[in-house]
Amino acid sequence: MPLATAAPAAADDGGQCTFPNKKYEGRPWSLQRVQLDELWAQSTGRNVRVAVIDTGVDTRNPQLTKAVDAKSGINLIPKDAKDANGYKLKRGKENGTTDTVGHGTKVAGIIAARPAKGTGFVGLAPDATIIPIQQNDADGNGTAVTLATAIRHAIAKKADVINISQDTANAVKPTPLLEQAVRAALDADIVVVASAGNDGLGGNVKPTYPASYPGVLAVAAADRNNERAQFSQSGDFVGVAAPGVDMVSTVPGGGHCADNGTSFSAPYVAGLAALIKSEHRDWTQEQIVAQIQQTAERSVAGHDRLVGWGVVDPVRALTEDDKPIEKPVADEGVTRAEAPTPAAVHLGETPEQRAARLATYIVVSGGVLVAAIAGSAVAVRDHRRRRAALTAGR
Structure with a gap:
């Protein structure tokens, strides 16, 4: 069964992103919503390994060169794979550091791009380490089976967090091998983050995989108003939401482009998971997920199928962390104040x-x-x- 990674709409650059591209000079809105100095005073993601299962991660982008552990990477595209025209595909490097699509390089940048002169863009966890796993490409050379293999590789390479910015093409459950691999990762105490999907126009609700598997933190896309982006998939399986519109990130060769999709919301949350894991090495993957959900910004007391437990709040997740929790609480933050005592009335x-x-x-x-x-x-x-x-x- 094929897996989809495409974004739902053109980004700010009108879809004309070329590789390499010019630098984005300012600070993207998705980072402006966070007090980065306050956040990084708590954690920068140091000593945390995040597996990016995607189209590869191009280490020629200077912001990713030192962020990627190329020795742990792998290229799972079949050696006999063909492109859309039927010609033998140029697979690139065997360590997963070739990305002709750009998707995986953008995902990795949102998680762990290093600071650089001339741009305000940086990864949310700028000291985390990326494990590049090239499992998919623009020609559909990626299936539920290869995704399961990718997850197993991430487990073997001691990943703390796995980011999966792709989903199955329809709502039918894929091969059991995928669910078994996801369960193995969770049992290994790895936080598994997956995009909820981009088929949400018209209020469409359907399960997507691997996001719908129990234990996976499914991420929807939010806009600048902290509301669900119109393309973002809805469903009871949605765990949280994160910025997913006009998302600036790194591209192959150097520079930046903007893009839209839950594909870029998921790594925002994966980066946050890396920050928490770095600060609390003894926390379980369930506790990290619960912390992200509990501290999210929400307009209702509990969970809804549009944005889950709300839009993630990185600073709150790292500062309201006195003790781990196992599950988010629906009425957290609602104060039941006592009724005021009426003043005594004296007639004389x-x-x-x-x-x-x-x-x-x-x-x-x-x-x-x-x-x-x-x-x-x-x-x-x-x-x-x-x-x-x-x-x-x-």
Whole structure:
């Protein structure tokens, strides 16, 4: 069964992305929504390995050269694979560091691209390590069977997180080999993140695989308003949402392009998982997933089928982490305040009010008396002066 990786719509560059491409100078909106300094003060993803099962990861992009563990990579495209015209496919390097499509290079950049001069783009976990696994390409040379093989390779190479930005072409369950591989990864305490799919126009709801497997963190796409992107797949299997519109990232050869899709929401969450894993090495994959879900931004108390538990909040996930949780709680954050105590009503004068009134009278009376005495003294003085003047005049 083939697996899809294509984005649903053209990005800001009108779909004219070439490899290599010019640098994106600013800070992409998906990163502007995060206080990166505060985030990286907690974790940068150091010593965490993230397997990117995709179309390969091109290490010629300077932001990915030091991010990729090429020795652990693999190319699973069949050696007899053919392109769309029937010609033998140029598979590229056997370690998975060739990417003629650009999809896997974008995914890897969102996770762990290193900082570089001339661009504000950087990976969410800039010290994490990428394991490149080339399993799919633009000509459909990737199946549920090869995906299962890719997952097994990631387990063997000690991945802490696996990112799968692809899904089956229809809602039919694929070969059991895929589910077995996913279960093996979860049993190995690996966080498995998968894109929910891009077939959500018109409110279409259907399961996608491997996102729908129990234990997999399925990621929907959100727009700049923290609402579900119109193309994003909905369903009860959706775990969280993350930015997935106008997503700037690295491309083969160098530079950047923008793209849309849950394919680029998933690595945003995989990067967050890497940050948490680096900070909490003893947390299980279930606890990391629960932390991401619990701290997501949501407009309802619990889960919904559009954005799951909400749109991920990286800073909150790394700062509200005093202890691990096993499952997200629906009413978390809802405060049940006690009703205010009504003030006592006194129909007559209270002792405190009476004392205050008498004190006021005393102060006012004393002031009047002082003024009266002072006025009398002035009058007597003036009278004496007039009598003295009359006597002198005689």
